[in-house]
Amino acid sequence: MAAATEQHCGGGGGDKEKDLLSAVVGDIRSYSGSDPLRPWLRGMRKMEAALPPATLRAKLPRFLQKCAQEFQDDARYRDDPRYLRVWIQLMDYVKDAKPLLKKMEKNRIGLKRSAFYMAYALYYEKHKRFEDAENMYRLGTQK
Structure with a gap:
């Protein structure tokens, strides 16, 4: 899952943007707590705070889509x-x-x-x- 996230959210932009997106994906991959939605939400906030508007418009929709898909069958998040x-x-x-x-x-x-x-x-x-x-x-x- 996280590999697909990296594939669809990484790339483009400068090194800072790539580093941010890599860090977000890394946080999602390595999370081991009881609320797996949390690192996705943190990632969205980081993206919104740090990415230039054009990059955000290009990257955020796919990230949101992947997040929605990841938890759509998880009853605890309904x-x-x-x-x-x-x-x-x-x-x-x-x-x-x-x-x-x-x-x-x-x-x-x-x-x-x-x-x-x-x-x-x-x-x-x-x-x-x-x-x-x-x-x-x-x-x-x-x-």
Whole structure:
């Protein structure tokens, strides 16, 4: 897994950027604690703090995607707000968020969190499906 992460997140940019990305991947690989999502989140924060905007736009979406995939079948993260934010942040980088929302539904990710329904409602608003958006907002307020 981490090799795939390095392949998709490494490279490009200067030595500082390569060193940062290598360190992030190394942290993920070597983590042995009880919360394997933690080094991914630390890595995202490091990337956001240190990478130039163009490099961040090039590297972060794939990193978010790999993180989302890594834990999508892990029941302990289904309703973890940190993991839900990974998915929601990933939506900012895709043309159409519907496949992500459907995958989240299928894997029961975030279904107990209002943020999931807010993201779905915003998707519907963007596509001028206001009745569907209102229904999602209503569901979200019940969570």
